Amino acid sequence: MGGLLENKICLLTGAGSGLGRSAALLAAAEGAKLALGDWDDEGGRETVRLIAESGGESVFLKTDVTKSENVKALVRNALDTYGRIDCAVNNAGVEGARNKTADYDEAEWRKVIDINLTGVFLCMKYELPEMVKAGGGAIVNVGSTASIGGVATMPAYVASKHAILGLTRTTAMEYGEHNIRANIIFPGSFRTPMSERLFGVDTIEETVKPLTPMRRLATADEVAESIIWLCSDRSSWVSGSGMSVDGAKRAG
Numbered sequence: 001m002g003g004l005l006e007n008k009i010c011l012l013t014g015a016g017s018g019l020g021r022s023a024a025l026l027a028a029a030e031g032a033k034l035a036l037g038d039w040d041d042e043g044g045r046e047t048v049r050l051i052a053e054s055g056g057e058s059v060f061l062k063t064d065v066t067k068s069e070n071v072k073a074l075v076r077n078a079l080d081t082y083g084r085i086d087c088a089v090n091n092a093g094v095e096g097a098r099n100k101t102a103d104y105d106e107a108e109w110r111k112v113i114d115i116n117l118t119g120v121f122l123c124m125k126y127e128l129p130e131m132v133k134a135g136g137g138a139i140v141n142v143g144s145t146a147s148i149g150g151v152a153t154m155p156a157y158v159a160s161k162h163a164i165l166g167l168t169r170t171t172a173m174e175y176g177e178h179n180i181r182a183n184i185i186f187p188g189s190f191r192t193p194m195s196e197r198l199f200g201v202d203t204i205e206e207t208v209k210p211l212t213p214m215r216r217l218a219t220a221d222e223v224a225e226s227i228i229w230l231c232s233d234r235s236s237w238v239s240g241s242g243m244s245v246d247g248a249k250r251a252g
């Protein structure tokens with residue numbers, strides 16, 4: 001039996017680290033061929049190397065998701081290499097500085113919104129027409145528990161993650177007739193360079209455990225599993241959905 005993503009062409013952003021790298025490796029193991037983007041050239045190339053090492057296939061293009069020319073080039077690279085795009089994982093994101101709303105630096109606000117919200121918009125803007133041409137597709141946007149709840153001192157992050165929930169639902173309504181599904185995941189905290197920056201490499205476990213009913217810190221691989229399923233045909237009737245992947249952090 002083939003993998004869950006056998007013969008699928010998958011575009012993925014933020015591929016150079018954390019969840020993006022985990023999802024890329026898992027997608028390749030499930031049979032996908034990947035067109036990867038990240039603004040971190042070194043991280044992206046390392047992911048390609050790791051995929052090749054495990055027998056998979058991928059290409060990488062240095063991409064800043066806030067720049068439409070970069071996003072267009074990423075989509076073009078997928079098409080030139082593999083001919084179409086079946087799945088897109090819009091994962092690139094930043095946490096931004098921490099401060100209360102009235103003290104939040106305006107330039108920092110704009111930066112976080114630009115990457116986390118406009119970046120996802122631009123990716124979908126250029127992925128969708130190609131999926132329409134191909135006769136369908138699956139989009140997975142990476143939200144957060146911050147898509148459905150507040151986080152004190154992270155106003156820009158929370159606003160951006162709430163906004164991409166609305167954008168995902170809207171896209172699902174607009175493109176359902178083209179056999180395109182759009183979903184969003186809401187991960188709780190899991191260990192990556194981002195969460196280590198937020199909670200401290202050595203203190204992350206003890207900080208996150210009490211906030212999580214399952215009383216542990218998840219791995220990026222555990223979160224990546226949800227992305228793979230939402231990309232696959234096994235989730236064929238799931239669209240416009242938000243999936244919590246958080247050890248019951250947001251239960252109830």
Ligand SMILES: NC(=O)c1ccc[n+]([C@@H]2O[C@H](COP(=O)([O-])OP(=O)(O)OC[C@H]3O[C@@H](n4cnc5c(N)ncnc54)[C@H](O)[C@@H]3O)[C@@H](O)[C@H]2O)c1
Pocket residue numbers: 013014015016017018019020037038039040043063064065066091092093094095115119142143144145186187188189190191192193194195
């Ligand atoms: N780690 C967590 O606990 C957690 C929880 C909930 C949601 N998330 C979300 O998961 C996603 C991945 O985060 P992560 O934890 O793997 O973080 P990470 O910092 O390890 O990886 C993020 C990747 O995105 C890339 N990136 C950032 N801005 C970019 C841009 N403008 N253009 C292209 N690439 C860019 C970075 O270079 C990096 O490789 C993010 O959207 C994040 O908000 C993470």
